[in-house]
Amino acid sequence: MSPAMAGFTTENEESQYQNGVKCLHENGISKVPSKYILPVLERPGITNHEQANVTKNNLKLPIIDFQELQGPNRPQVLQSLANACEQYGFFQLVNHDIPSDVISNMIEVGTKFFELPFEERAKYMSSDMRAPVRYGTSFNQNKDKVFCWRDFLKLLCHPLPDVLPHWPSSPVDIRNLAATYAKETKYLFLMLMEAIFESLGLVDSSAAKKKTTEEDEVLKEFEDGSQLMVVNCYPPCPEPDLTLGMPPHSDYGFLTLLLQDEVEGLQIQFQDKWVTVEPIANSFVVNVGDHLEIFSNGKYKSVLHRVLVNSRKDRISVASLHSLPFMRPVGPSPKLVDESNPRRYKETDFANFLEYISSREHNKKNFLESRKLT
């Protein structure tokens, strides 16, 4: 019996865990090593009666129809968008303009990347948060005490001509396909931010423009903003009730556009319970990130979410995180601060974020908590 099966971890095995869960799965592991076993209260359910019913609760997120948003019903759709961002921090975007082959190609090439021999994937391992490409495992593998059941490939997407030569060169076409996907999601993000600004009452697309406002200028800054693409790979897990694919966290940035395949796994915190988001084919799950919560002075919510794993199927997701340029400070929009809505957050930028995650173990939405004014 290997030491992992007996419930303790040798140095040898410790280094094996750094190689990721795809390797463990490929080696035919039949029990979850102790490195991945969460304390009872943090486990996803089943063994935890408090949570047993909750994990069976599926949630239909509010749906935003992108075509409808561009048409005569825009005011009503903006109202639904505002409600979704206030009450759920999440919505499903349907009828977007991204061709379905761009999406299926991205999922396919992402899947193939994780099927490459480990040595090939390992070329991209890096602990530098600013590296244009980073392959790794768990959430923050240098800090996590308990590992989660996830490997990832992170690609910086901006400025594309600078980062592209650093992206993996295999599988064939990954650069092309991922770059096309990145450009398409960027466009969608820009369109969504316009709608979000309008829903917050910061810009008015219907009014004849007299002069450019400060908010119009911010919208323009997004064109040159940061974009990070994360391909997440969750292999089958022999004991999915003992661990998580991703621990509870909120996302950095203004919006995340998440593409998930047809395998369930994403859960969000809704009315103090964990609920599973039902995948809808050809849609994006969009969520409010920490920067948008700060910018909206708390009106729109950056909500905790986590990922369950399962024992049968591989799951792949692609998260596209968008924000303003990295070093640009983000604070509450002056128009959303007044006597009845006092300023609730300090300004933040990427340097603050890096400092935060390198200085302490990542824990829930503490980064956002750390930016709150008390």
Ligand SMILES: O=C(O)CCC(=O)C(=O)O
């Ligand atoms: O895989 C998922 O469904 C969620 C991934 C996620 O939350 C992230 O990459 O930030």
Ligand SMILES: [Fe+2]
């Ligand atoms: Fe996330």
